[in-house]
Amino acid sequence: MTLDEERLNQHVQTALTDFGATAHAPLVVIGDKLGLYETLADAGPLTSAGLAEETATVERYVREWLRSQAAGGYVTYDPETDRYSLTPEQAALLADENSSAFMVGNFQVAMSAARIEPQLAEAFRTGEGVGYHEHEAGLFHAIEYSWRPQYAANLVDNWIPALDGVDAALETGGRVADVGCGHGASTVLMAEAYPESTFVGIDYHEPSIEAARERAEEAGVADRVDFEVATAKSYDGADYDLVATFDAFHDMGDPVGAAAHVRETLTDDGTWMIVELFANDRVEENLNPMGRAAYSISTLICTPCALNQEAERVLGAQAGEEGVREAVTDGGFTRFRRAAETPLNLVFEVKP
Template sequence: MSQTMTIDTEKLHALLGKAVVDFGATFHAALVRVGDKLGLYKAMDAGGPQTPAELAKRTGTSERYVREWLCNQAAGGYVTYDDQTAKFYLSEEQAFAMVDENSPAFLPGMFQAALAAIKAEELITERFKTGEGLGWHQHHQDLFVGTERFFRPGYAANLVSSWIPALNGVKEKLEQGATVADVGCGLGASTVLMAMHYPKSRFFGFDYHDKSIETARQRAEDAGVSGRIEFKVAKAKDYPGEGYDFVTFFDCLHDMGDPVGAAAHVRETLSADGTWMIVEPFAGDRIEDNLNPVGRAFYGASTLICTPASLSQEVGLALGAQAGEQRLREVVSAGGFRHFRRATQTPFNLIFEAKA
């Protein structure tokens, strides 16, 4: 016997409204990348209010494409349109977010990473059927660069000014001269940043992805700190060295197949009074705590990137990007650490301190 379906029109319209926003946002993400790659945002910032023809001339692009792009960006609130002059421009806030790569609010890297992750959609669809993983190295190369561009501004804004000072005694050790292992260092943004601020300390960056290590070495050279950083290809469970005063994991513990094994290796390589700093995506312990825009973004990244990465490795614990503090505490404790605390946080990150 069929049941009559009762539709709440108001709720349906609310859902359709969200869908229209997301439908437009999907196209918008690609067009942010277009503007980023072609230097359209930077040219708008440099040239002030401009017509599509003026911006096209300044950037060596086609006026007709630029006109449509500008209208899309203005409709989305990423550029501003002056209907009195028929010119487009960036407000101070828009320029801060779309042009300055050192800004803590820089956005194009976030879109670059998301678009790169989406390129794996067909592969991930198959993984849903088989349960197999997809390694970080199997993604489009834009994911590596986009992720670094996304994370770097946040690290620059918080790492030295608030995260490290929130750890007991670490800032003083780094200033006096410490030995540091940055595990899962990617393109080296966090390692280089620390080396620039703590000239008396020695740094080692480890990542299993060889192409990322190659780029990290160049980044250190460009920053003038290559003499105090050594980048090596190594996994979290077998990176070399011992007696480290400080070990860091930036947004990577949840990606690992065997995070407990990684924690145990950190325990073995730390000095007796050493500190392990773990930076993870912000998340509550309950699903309902994470049903919000930030949680939505991180669950999306976790489905396309983080969970497949873990499932592609041994053990495949698959913590996911929204593991939460309690689950992370269990993993770190299982690795042999007795001390674990939340040192500080941002709207996007949880920063933990672990000690033996």
């Protein structure tokens, strides 16, 4: 077989980039944990010695870390002064937890998910699922850390107002179920924004529900927020004005059955808001950085999770608008539209 040297070199460069990114991921987590990014944003430009002093860390480690970050474009280096800094854009990505561009949690998700690689490799051979609950505890915190900035930036100001009549209903007092709530970030944000409404957060993962209860107490909304350990097909309650599912519908082993249950628990004019990862409908339209990240995380977390359940219809994290539409209409809904979108998410309004 004759190799095309130019094409081979392109593949080598791609692999080298990926190898660097893989080695870079734990350094992003370390930089966040030790306050290196935050300190650079607040006190930079700094030398490696200055950053080490500010963060009570060791200069030789910090020096190597800074050079790695600068080589990856995450930190800005000035060779004339031998100082490092963050541009406003780099700070939004790495140092500001309230920024919609904050990405540190995504690195935590990837690292946490990869820790059960041996179990996942075996699942490839057997076809068995790997439940969400089988991951190490760090993953659950990482997912909250990853998605909360998106919800904080968009949920109350953009996504709910894009739904027909929902904002007004919650302003005057509505009933809301947050299905697949995880640590309750979305539930608490809605409760803070709509003090006249009541909320129920639902998740099958009991440790996440325990964390969600703590978040509600800390936010001072526990008097209007309950949490229930249940699946999307079995949760209690009825006559909800809004059911919301954030980045979790594609994790369900029977999304059609879940849709049918949501339909039963909504009021006749209620709304189901489904927030999903951004995806186009055709595979070839998702062969890009967003698709690559989503397909990869879907292989590590979402698809094994659904296969661990009924596995009636395993959507995966890049099901696209049509894949979601088909599942919810098969579950009994008749009205479906894309209400909003961001570079990372699609927001669907579903009505009976």
